[in-house]
Amino acid sequence: xxxxxxxxxxxxxxxxxxxxxxxxxxxxxxxxxxxxxxxxxxxxxxxxxxxxxxxxxxxxxxxxxxxxxxxxxxxxxxxxxxxxxxxxxxxxxxxxxxxxxxxxxxxxxxxxxxxxxxxxxxxxxxxxxxxxxxxxxxxxxxxxxxxxxxxxxxxxxxxxxxxxxxxxxxxxxxxxxxxxxxxxxxxxxxxxxxxxxxxxxxxxxxxxxxxxxxxxxxxxxxxxxxxxxxxxxxxxxxxxxxxxxxxxxxxxxxxxxxxxxxxxxxxxxxxxxxxxxxxxxxxxxxxx
Amino acid sequence: xxxxxxxxxxxxxxxxxxxxxxxxxxxxxxxxxxxxxxxxxxxxxxxxxxxxxxxxxxxxxxxxxxxxxxxxxxxxxxxxxxxxxxxxxxxxxxxxxxxxxxxxxxxxxxxxxxxxxxxxxxxxxxxxxxxxxxxxxxxxxxxxxxxxxxxxxxxxxxxxxxxxxxxxxxxxxxxxxxxxxxxxxxxxxxxxxxxxxxxxxxxxxxxxxxxxxxxxxxxxxxxxxxxxxxxxxxxxxxxxxxxxxxxxxxxxxxxxxxxxxxxxxxxxxxxxxxxxxxx
Numbered sequence: 001x002x003x004x005x006x007x008x009x010x011x012x013x014x015x016x017x018x019x020x021x022x023x024x025x026x027x028x029x030x031x032x033x034x035x036x037x038x039x040x041x042x043x044x045x046x047x048x049x050x051x052x053x054x055x056x057x058x059x060x061x062x063x064x065x066x067x068x069x070x071x072x073x074x075x076x077x078x079x080x081x082x083x084x085x086x087x088x089x090x091x092x093x094x095x096x097x098x099x100x101x102x103x104x105x106x107x108x109x110x111x112x113x114x115x116x117x118x119x120x121x122x123x124x125x126x127x128x129x130x131x132x133x134x135x136x137x138x139x140x141x142x143x144x145x146x147x148x149x150x151x152x153x154x155x156x157x158x159x160x161x162x163x164x165x166x167x168x169x170x171x172x173x174x175x176x177x178x179x180x181x182x183x184x185x186x187x188x189x190x191x192x193x194x195x196x197x198x199x200x201x202x203x204x205x206x207x208x209x210x211x212x213x214x215x216x217x218x219x220x221x222x223x224x225x226x227x228x229x230x231x232x233x234x235x236x237x238x239x240x241x242x243x244x245x246x247x248x249x250x251x252x253x254x255x256x257x258x259x260x261x262x263x264x265x266x267x268x269x270x271x272x273x274x275x276x277x278x279x280x281x282x283x284x285x286x287x288x
Numbered sequence: 289x290x291x292x293x294x295x296x297x298x299x300x301x302x303x304x305x306x307x308x309x310x311x312x313x314x315x316x317x318x319x320x321x322x323x324x325x326x327x328x329x330x331x332x333x334x335x336x337x338x339x340x341x342x343x344x345x346x347x348x349x350x351x352x353x354x355x356x357x358x359x360x361x362x363x364x365x366x367x368x369x370x371x372x373x374x375x376x377x378x379x380x381x382x383x384x385x386x387x388x389x390x391x392x393x394x395x396x397x398x399x400x401x402x403x404x405x406x407x408x409x410x411x412x413x414x415x416x417x418x419x420x421x422x423x424x425x426x427x428x429x430x431x432x433x434x435x436x437x438x439x440x441x442x443x444x445x446x447x448x449x450x451x452x453x454x455x456x457x458x459x460x461x462x463x464x465x466x467x468x469x470x471x472x473x474x475x476x477x478x479x480x481x482x483x484x485x486x487x488x489x490x491x492x493x494x495x496x497x498x499x500x501x502x503x504x505x506x507x508x509x510x511x512x513x514x515x516x517x518x519x520x521x522x523x524x525x526x527x528x529x530x531x532x533x534x535x536x537x538x539x540x541x542x543x544x545x546x547x548x549x550x551x552x553x554x555x556x557x558x559x560x561x562x563x564x565x566x567x
Binding site for chain 2: 132141145146147149150152153156157159160161225226227228
């Protein structure tokens, strides 16, 4: 016997609660809005924050794309997609341009998003000041008082120890020149994509019960000292071994036959798209 | 000639507890030392007024529990006060009671006008951040965003307090107590604050390190003209450092004057006892 479930898994009250928090988050860019995080059929820490946002946003005609560290086919992405589709019947896609809602874990897609789209990011630790202050009531006070010396101090320590800022991911950003925000563990490469993004960016932390947002066309500045400017990961001289793309975030792999280092697009959908385009050109040119 | 004080404290009070009819009423005398037997209220600081002048070291002595540290914590905004006022001589803001400011403005004063050295370095330092990072923290809080600038300032201060520069990237938790105290002093000095609070800075340090730290404080006063309030129960420290001295007992000032005067010719019975109990 199959129980008759609600559209998009949640009852209407839950959706309303999440939407209410989301609206507040959009109204105060970068501010972490506490919300009544629901129990989900997946474990906390596996994208429940993002999933709750997606389920509260999605409508019957929406097209959904879910990515996990750039990949559309990894287990986490597939499970989330299945759950949403089973409870809503929406259409799924792997093509970034076709999607209305893109739920992502730790990456922002390579091709730029449009104002018709919403990017939902999954966040493990929404508090950028947590590493220097464990107490929530203290970090709340620090945000209220615009006291971000702790976030800067962490960068200073890295410069002292390693000669550069050593944030591999989750490099703190200042949103709308007010709140300092954890951009979720996206590589530094993706930080500039948040700045004046055309698409609405929503960030959800299910375990930590926080929702926050970067509204479209909002300034997002990565924290950096005057004499140590912010830099993104460099892939100079490297290109994707499949599609040949440069200027994208590349994964470093080992070619087991040759033992050499090869690179591959991290965004699998982007890579496939490039390959399809090349094939089309090839086919057209051979017929001609 | 009349000089304006850099810090003026008026009628500062701090009590723990609400107080009752009995302890409001002076006649009934329910307050024993600074504790009300009837309602249990502790009157930690009672109606303290003092002036601090530029380049001066003001010593505060008194037995343990006399309210010295509580007074310092009130002045440094570590705890809220019960009543009273304090005025800092800042351009255009001379008549602003700093206790009535918002917490942001208080933080501004802490970062720009105040330096604090606690008895226990744990309170003043982030033990698991590098020493240079600790100094930079205060500079960052005051708005500095230039790494090489902050590094240079930190190195200069650490040299001043005799911390070898090859250890500047180590965390204070790896340092001895005396070294931690010196890092704390360097941190407190990083923004050239006009006012410095020193709370039992040499207590618990061995004599040679003590001498070292005292030398350093003297040197800072001479060279930078920083005003200081030095709390200590060690009369030798007070004698060496302070120009003027205040004696506190049960949260009240019982005697004040030039240090030599207070120590050589004590007037109040408690001060006499304190001075003559010196070994």
